């Protein structure tokens with residue numbers, strides 16, 4: 001009887017715990033969103049601070065970072081149905097000052113990437129849209145790139161993407 005009682009009091013403790021405020025799972029990539037577990041679950045599906053992986057080529061000194069996520073087209077529209085550039089990926093914001101923006105359109109989506117860090121201005125990236133016909137943008141920072149929409153993609157509200165970022169990361173030699 002005594003063990004049964006302690007079991008039920010443990011259950012009572014669990015319920016308030018789920019109401020506590022927790023951090024987004026992408027917190028270490030820079031997302032500052034907090035909330036109750038149920039609300040954060042929804043946010044994490046469209047969080048723009050997606051985790052990335054890093055690989056390093058010791059011969060060419062090229063570092064390659066990869067991430068993936070979902071671009072939600074309606075985020076580009078304001079209440080007057082006008083489009084503007086909004087960020088859809090902030091995975092590299094914390095470490096490279098790098099953000100990817102898009103502006104929606106009927107026939108094409110415009111893409112731009114910027115870094116606030118001077119040494120990363122030469123970054124090149126590959127942005128792949130995983131649509132019916134996958135489309136790759138081989139991009140540079142501070143330019144507008146265009147993703148032409150096929151008839152099938154025009155109907156889609158969410159578009160899956162992958163980003164690969166690469167840059168020279170030479171070891172520091174102390175003489």
Ligand SMILES: [Zn+2]
Nearest residue numbers: 024031033047
């Ligand atoms: Zn988040």
